[in-house]
Amino acid sequence: MNTLQRIETILARALGDPEGGLTPPLLARAMNHAVSPGGARVRPRLCLATAAACGHGNMELAFAAASAIELLHCASLVHDDMPCFDNAATRRGRPSVHKVYGEPVALLAGDALIVLAFDLIGRAAARPGQGQKAGAVLRIVAQSVGAPFGIVAGQAWECEPKVDVAMYHRSKTGALFAGAAAAGAAAMGADPERWRPLGAKLGEAYQVADDIGDAVAERDELGKPAHQDEALGRPNAVRELGLDGALARLRSLAQAAVEAIPDCPGAADLQAIILGESKRLVPRSLAVRAA
Amino acid sequence: MNTLQRIETILARALGDPEGGLTPPLLARAMNHAVSPGGARVRPRLCLATAAACGHGNMELAFAAASAIELLHCASLVHDDMPCFDNAATRRGRPSVHKVYGEPVALLAGDALIVLAFDLIGRAAARPGQGQKAGAVLRIVAQSVGAPFGIVAGQAWECEPKVDVAMYHRSKTGALFAGAAAAGAAAMGADPERWRPLGAKLGEAYQVADDIGDAVAERDELGKPAHQDEALGRPNAVRELGLDGALARLRSLAQAAVEAIPDCPGAADLQAIILGESKRLVPRSLAVRAA
Numbered sequence: 001m002n003t004l005q006r007i008e009t010i011l012a013r014a015l016g017d018p019e020g021g022l023t024p025p026l027l028a029r030a031m032n033h034a035v036s037p038g039g040a041r042v043r044p045r046l047c048l049a050t051a052a053a054c055g056h057g058n059m060e061l062a063f064a065a066a067s068a069i070e071l072l073h074c075a076s077l078v079h080d081d082m083p084c085f086d087n088a089a090t091r092r093g094r095p096s097v098h099k100v101y102g103e104p105v106a107l108l109a110g111d112a113l114i115v116l117a118f119d120l121i122g123r124a125a126a127r128p129g130q131g132q133k134a135g136a137v138l139r140i141v142a143q144s145v146g147a148p149f150g151i152v153a154g155q156a157w158e159c160e161p162k163v164d165v166a167m168y169h170r171s172k173t174g175a176l177f178a179g180a181a182a183a184g185a186a187a188m189g190a191d192p193e194r195w196r197p198l199g200a201k202l203g204e205a206y207q208v209a210d211d212i213g214d215a216v217a218e219r220d221e222l223g224k225p226a227h228q229d230e231a232l233g234r235p236n237a238v239r240e241l242g243l244d245g246a247l248a249r250l251r252s253l254a255q256a257a258v259e260a261i262p263d264c265p266g267a268a269d270l271q272a273i274i275l276g277e278s279k280r281l282v283p284r285s286l287a288v289r290a291a
Numbered sequence: 292m293n294t295l296q297r298i299e300t301i302l303a304r305a306l307g308d309p310e311g312g313l314t315p316p317l318l319a320r321a322m323n324h325a326v327s328p329g330g331a332r333v334r335p336r337l338c339l340a341t342a343a344a345c346g347h348g349n350m351e352l353a354f355a356a357a358s359a360i361e362l363l364h365c366a367s368l369v370h371d372d373m374p375c376f377d378n379a380a381t382r383r384g385r386p387s388v389h390k391v392y393g394e395p396v397a398l399l400a401g402d403a404l405i406v407l408a409f410d411l412i413g414r415a416a417a418r419p420g421q422g423q424k425a426g427a428v429l430r431i432v433a434q435s436v437g438a439p440f441g442i443v444a445g446q447a448w449e450c451e452p453k454v455d456v457a458m459y460h461r462s463k464t465g466a467l468f469a470g471a472a473a474a475g476a477a478a479m480g481a482d483p484e485r486w487r488p489l490g491a492k493l494g495e496a497y498q499v500a501d502d503i504g505d506a507v508a509e510r511d512e513l514g515k516p517a518h519q520d521e522a523l524g525r526p527n528a529v530r531e532l533g534l535d536g537a538l539a540r541l542r543s544l545a546q547a548a549v550e551a552i553p554d555c556p557g558a559a560d561l562q563a564i565i566l567g568e569s570k571r572l573v574p575r576s577l578a579v580r581a582a
Contacts, residue, residue, distance in 0.1 A: 016439075021439055022439040022440070023438040023444055024439075024448050024451050025451065026447065026451060027438060027443075027444060027447035028438065028439075075402075079398055079399075079402065084393075084395045085398075104376055104447075104449070104450050105447060107370055107398065108443050110402070111366075111405060111437075112437045112443045112444070115405065115433050115437030115438075116433070118429065119433035122426050122430040124426070125416055125423065125425060125429060126426030126427050128423060129423075130422070130426075131422015131423035131426050132417060132418070132420075132421070133422070135413050135415070135418070135422050135425060138413035142409055142410035146403045146407050147322065147403045148312055148315075149313070150406065152318075152399050152402045152403045153315055153403070155399055156395075159317055159318070159393065159395050159399070160315050160316065160317060
């Protein structure tokens with residue numbers, strides 16, 4: 001089973017059968033809808049690539065962290081799509097959770113996914129000899145989601161009359177990428193702080209790519225509404241730098257991410273993954289222009 | 292410093308200064324508004340009373356669990372009060388969080404409180420020798436909040452066309468009480484399952500007391516809107532059993548809770564706490580009738 005398949009298996013097992021369990025049926029279906037079929041699972045893959053680059057020990061805690069991070073990401077999408085935020089009718093090419101299940105169930109599905117994420121780390125912590133390391137991983141993950149610097153805080157900057165734009169981007173997207181890299185390292189007993197810059201640069205790259213997609217792509221290409229930043233008055237790299245400027249920034253951030261890889265046995269593999277990803281990030285309609 | 296003061300100190304420290312930190316200011320204020328000044332802090336007190344009854348070891352993990360449980364309870368109140376659920380304008384005698392800070396910030400404040408709760412347990416887990424026990428505590432807490440049996444699932448039963456009423460009550464109120472007692476025991480290395488029935492009975496008692504309050508109290512007495520169950524078509528013990536029947540049920544549940552206390556050094560203290568609480572639960576306007 002490859003890495004991505006194993007993540008999908010952990011997520012599916014954690015969520016359980018949406019039709020056959022003891023969870024209220026609408027909640028169970030909404031949680032599954034939010035998580036599967038997923039996107040590129042970029043954050044858990046980053047977490048696991050970091051863990052693999054750090055050593056060859058037991059990867060169980062790293063998989064728990066990676067899956068928890070993906071659940072937290074999915075939870076944030078469910079809540080961000082709700083009418084009081086983006087009011088987005090589509091996500092990953094399908095109706096968003098609240099469009100299918102209504103606002104109350106969507107709100108609860110997000111909550112339940114956050115709880116489930118931490119439960120996955122708790123399961124790892126409860127195993128003999130893993131507790132203290134799992135505690136460190138849990139703290140990294142919690143800080144990359146909550147206040148003051150996590151994705152929830154990033155989203156909250158959108159509600160402020162005066163926005164700290166750097167803090168907004170660092171929290172809203174960067175935090176969970178930096179946390180994914182740091183958690184992968186911590187799960188293997190490596191120093192998490194050495195890995196944060198790599199995650200942060202990748203997070204910035206994804207934010208710029210997302211901005212480019214929002215500004216230029218057609219809806220069918222994104223699987224979610226396009227031109228939302230302009231409609232909602234949010235900062236966007238294309239508005240700030242122009243399209244060519246934003247594409248150049250994306251390339252330079254991918255390069256910076258590669259340079260931020262700490263010395264480690266798996267550095268070459270990690271470099272190949274990052275450069276491959278940075279090509280995938282450019283919308284198909286711009287691939288020629290970017291080359 | 293007594294138990295309650297120590298809980299307040301942990302909560303205040305975890306939340307940080309709402310005016311001076313790095314959290315987006317509205318989010319920081321909303322999180323504080325949701326937690327302080329609090330209610331009776333019944334769940335953390337139950338958690339700590341259970342822990343104290345189980346032994347005289349280091350109580351740090353028990354305090355972390357108790358504080359986490361209170362944060363999760365507060366988060367659930369913020370989300371339950373929102374327009375897509377109860378649309379409650381007041382809570383604890385003050386405007387509810389979304390009334391003061393708006394829906395987006397209220398939604399995020401709930402999310403951030405859930406994350407902060409697990410971070411508190413993560414801090415305890417990261418200490419030498421505490422990790423595995425903290426992992427067990429985390430799992431108990433997560434299961435009493437998430438799906439299928441926690442308070443989020445309980446709330447989700449309200450969204451189903453066909454409600455399993457027993458499951459609804461057990462999850463919506465009972466789960467976090469049972470979890471509080473079980474987590475207090477697990478934090479001291481005692482068997483959590485022996486303590487669940489006590490918590491569950493107390494949870495039922497609080498639900499009946501809440502139903503009585505909703506049915507008969509005036510708004511100023513509750514600090515939140517009265518007569519909501521009738522308005523929202525929710526199950527309520529007074530509607531099912533009549534007022535005297537509901538009062539009798541409250542007394543019998545308090546007695547059942549006392550009888551569910553496992554053999555332990557602190558049993559007598561715990562019994563006195565429970566009987567005292569069960570008197571406090573009856574609205575003042577009914578105290579004569581109940582006596």
